[in-house]
Structure formats: C-alpha cells, structure tokens
Amino acid sequence: MISRRDFLATLAKLAATAGGAGMILCSPSWQKFLFGDNSALAFGDTYLDELIRSAPKARYWKPVTLKNSASPQEGKIVQCLLCANGCVMANGQRGKCRTRMNVNGDLKSLVYGRPISIHVDPIEKKPFYHYLPGSAAFSLATAGCPLRCKFCQNWEISQASPEDNQISYTPPVGIVNAAQTIKAPVIAFTYNEPTVFTEYLTDIARDAKKQGIHSVLISCGFMNEAPLAEMCNVLDGVKIDLKSYSDDFYRNVCGAQLRPVLRSIKQIAKSRVHLEIVNLVVPTLNDSDKMLQGLIDWIAGEVGPDVPVHFTRFHPDYQLRNLPPTPVATLERAYHMAMSKGIHYPYVGNVPDHPGNHTYCPNCKKIVIKRQGFFITEMNLAGGRCKFCKHKIAGVWA
Ligand code: SF4
Structure with a gap:
C-alpha cells in the first residue's frame, strides 16, 4: 500500500515534470519522463494522416452487404460491433465515438497507443x-x-x-x-x-x-x-x-x-x-x-x-x-x-x-x-x- 506521503511525492514529481498539477494531458516533457524520447516520430502532412496510416485494424466489426451490391467490398461499408450503438460506416466515415474509422472497408482504431x-x-x-x-x-x-x-x-x-x-x-x-x-x-x-x-x-x-x-x-x-x-x-x-x-x-x-x-x-x-x-x-x-x-x-x-x-x-x-x-x-x-x-x-x-x-x-x-x-x-x-x-x-x- 502506497503511503499518503509517497503518493503525494510521486504526484508532485509527475506534475512538476508535466508543468502543472491536476489531470495531465500528455505533454512532450511528460512523455519523455515516462516513456523516453520518442518525439522523433515522423508525422505526415497532418496528424490525422499519421493517425489513419498507423491505426491498427480494430476488433469487433463486420462488413455489411447492401441489397443491390455484389460484395461487401464493393460498397466497403462496415458495422462496428463494439458497443450498443452499432454504427454503420461508409468508407471514410467514423462512428459516434469518433475513434473508429472505416478505411477502405477495414475498421481501424485511431486511438490505439494514443493516451491523451x-x-x-x-x-x-x-x-x-x-x-x-x-x-x-x-x-x-x-x-x-x-x-x-x-x-x-x-x-x-x-x-x-x-x-x-x-x-x-x-x-x-x-x-x-x-x-x-x-x-x-x-x-x-x-x-x-x-x-x-x-x-x-x-x-x-x-x-x-x-x-x-x-x-x-x-x-x-x-x-x-x-x-x-x-x-x-x-x-x-x-x-x-x-x-x-x-x-x-x-x-x-x-x-x-x-x-x-x-x-x-x-x-x-x-x-x-x-x-x-x-x-x-x-x-x-x-x-x-x-x-x-x-x-x-x-x-x-x-x-x-x-x-x-x-x-x-x-x-x-x-x-x-x-x-x-x-x-x-x-x-x-x-x-x-x-x-x-x-x-x-x-x-x-x-x-x-x-x-x-x-x-x-x-x-x-x-x-x-x-x-x-x-x-x-x-x-x-x-x-x-x-x-x-x-x-x-x-x-x-x-
Ligand atoms: S460508437 Fe464507436 S464503439 Fe460504439 S459502435 Fe459506434 S464506432 Fe463502435
């Protein structure tokens, strides 16, 4: 069990490193403190481009076949099965949570490895x-x-x-x-x-x-x-x-x-x-x-x-x-x-x-x-x- 003193000391160290108290939004200095210097990532034209390019395929989804479509790939529509919203997404669209995106018929997670x-x-x-x-x-x-x-x-x-x-x-x-x-x-x-x-x-x-x-x-x-x-x-x-x-x-x-x-x-x-x-x-x-x-x-x-x-x-x-x-x-x-x-x-x-x-x-x-x-x-x-x-x-x- 961590003592109150140790806990506050740890928190103070983290907050000081991140440049402020309270909830810590991942800052470059904070990331360096905990994870080392990985700031040399090559970002694309935009951060969103980089996110989409590096996003892994999500779990819990299925392709959707439209009535008049020969194959699911033709329309490249998917349905997310992760939560009860069951969002159906055309190519390029995201679900209600904004974090899962249909990229050419694959559902991808845009937040994997991105702790905010x-x-x-x-x-x-x-x-x-x-x-x-x-x-x-x-x-x-x-x-x-x-x-x-x-x-x-x-x-x-x-x-x-x-x-x-x-x-x-x-x-x-x-x-x-x-x-x-x-x-x-x-x-x-x-x-x-x-x-x-x-x-x-x-x-x-x-x-x-x-x-x-x-x-x-x-x-x-x-x-x-x-x-x-x-x-x-x-x-x-x-x-x-x-x-x-x-x-x-x-x-x-x-x-x-x-x-x-x-x-x-x-x-x-x-x-x-x-x-x-x-x-x-x-x-x-x-x-x-x-x-x-x-x-x-x-x-x-x-x-x-x-x-x-x-x-x-x-x-x-x-x-x-x-x-x-x-x-x-x-x-x-x-x-x-x-x-x-x-x-x-x-x-x-x-x-x-x-x-x-x-x-x-x-x-x-x-x-x-x-x-x-x-x-x-x-x-x-x-x-x-x-x-x-x-x-x-x-x-x-x-
Ligand atoms: S809100 Fe997000 S997690 Fe829920 S079904 Fe839609 S895309 Fe999936």
Whole structure:
C-alpha cells in the first residue's frame, strides 16, 4: 500500500515534470519522463494522416452487404460491433465515438497507443472502495466516447476527437513500464469511456498481468457482450456507472439506452472480476424516490447485496451548469434506502469527510475502513475480515 506521503511525492514529481498539477494531458516533457524520447516520430502532412496510416485494424466489426451490391467490398461499408450503438460506416466515415474509422472497408482504431490523459490517482478516486485500498492507480484515457452525457465532468477528452491533441505513439509495454517505474500496483482505464480503446486496454492489461500489475476499468457499461467477455478475461476490477434506472434518462440525458448497461452489469457480476457500481445523483433528473428505489431494487435483486454502490454528488458541469450540486440530504436518502433494502456497502460519494465514506461491517456495524477524502485513516480489516467480529467483508484486499 502506497503511503499518503509517497503518493503525494510521486504526484508532485509527475506534475512538476508535466508543468502543472491536476489531470495531465500528455505533454512532450511528460512523455519523455515516462516513456523516453520518442518525439522523433515522423508525422505526415497532418496528424490525422499519421493517425489513419498507423491505426491498427480494430476488433469487433463486420462488413455489411447492401441489397443491390455484389460484395461487401464493393460498397466497403462496415458495422462496428463494439458497443450498443452499432454504427454503420461508409468508407471514410467514423462512428459516434469518433475513434473508429472505416478505411477502405477495414475498421481501424485511431486511438490505439494514443493516451491523451495520464494521471496517478488513489484507487479510491475511481471510486473503488473494496479493491486493494490505498493503492496508487496509474490512470489513462484516450479521446472519445460513445455517449453524450450532458453532465460529463471529463467532456474535454470524452468529446474530443483523436486528432485534437498530437500524441506520440505509446505501445502497451510503454504504459506497463511507466506504471512499474512509479511502483503503481494498478493500471486504471478511466476518464473517457475506455471501451473505445478496447484493443489498447486489453493489450496493456495482458502485458501488465505478466508483470504482476492489476488492471481495472471505469466504464459506462455500454459495450456489447463479446468485447466485455474479452475484457473480463484480462481485467481484475470493473466499476460501472449505472446512471439511472430509467431508459428515458439514458436517451434524453446520455444519448444511450439502459438495457445494454444492465446486461453488462449482470455479465460482470457472473464473472470472476470485482464489481462496484456508481450512481451519480443529478438534482431533478434522477433523484426521485421512484427512480432511486428502482435502481436499488434492481441491484439487490440482480447482483446481490455485496456489490458496493456509490451514490455520488453531481457538480454543475458541461451542459448542465444550470443545476445545483446534489444536496447531501438526497445522497443520504439514497444511502438509507439502499441500507433498508439490504445492500451491505452503500456509500455517499463526492462529499469529503462524510460518515457515508467509511466501510462498515454488515454484521457488527463497526467501521472497518475509515476514510478521509480519498485516503485511509483507519484499517480494521485483517485477512479480509472485520477485526472486531471476524465477519468476511466482500472485496479484494491483497
Ligand atoms: S464503439 Fe464507436 S464506432 Fe463502435 S459502435 Fe460504439 S460508437 Fe459506434
């Protein structure tokens, strides 16, 4: 477990090297620090030309034959099968996420090896509260997202196109080596929707596993079954944003649908991968008793009481700057509704120092993990059990 002091020292070193604090957009100096000097890449006429030329063939797509066309190659139309959008693309077109492009009848990934954003976070920030607590997570994102959430807090990268920021190619081994260099036990795919870089993330996770580094995914869960199965084979933990239990909310606020997300959550729950769920509670849009109860009932019935559920506070951002932050009382209401439905580990998120940040033993009700912000101040857990009553606490602890 990395200490708070070591963690801050690492972060300060990275931030100083990159020329600023906060989320690090890959700068030349930062890339040199972690990956060595690979700035001598020969770019083409434009960065987009270079991206298209070097983009590997994507996984999860099929050629589409038009009714009056003799062969798929004739029209060179493809359908992406990576997420539930199922984009159909003519030659030269891209999907809704902007990251996958039909290039002469082949679907290519424009974001493979192009991490737009890198940071070292406490794993609690993801949030994972029941997965290797106190670990530093080497976190990365590319551009792009299949959704259009009006409240997105990372919209500068999720709604960016791959060519908006010029990033040198970084192979999977470069990410793994960088995580090793700073002694991060976990690599996290996060910030944008990592499904759009599924080829890159699964290749990184495979390499990381060989070096004893864990990999976790922070996702909206909108991917299809086959790519999720591949991810579950190589990942160790997944956090899914269940944004609401309302299809109308998904369609009107996120440009997506509810059903694929529920399907993904059930698939992960049945796999060996650790699962946590987050519900961002947005005032007036998904904070009614009816909506919260529907979500809680579904989780309790379909994935069981041991999956941690974080009710997190919304802050005005992107296209929803007109709404106020979520009242803490609303999050407390959701927390108590979940408790009374039998969910063992509900949390109040994005409210520093709230008692709902701690992990309580479901048996003796004592605090087994006490948190202050994203840091652990008290650990009453031994061998995955409550120190006071020896009750087993669900999670991955070592
Ligand atoms: S991953 Fe992108 S291209 Fe593929 S279906 Fe989803 S939005 Fe469309």
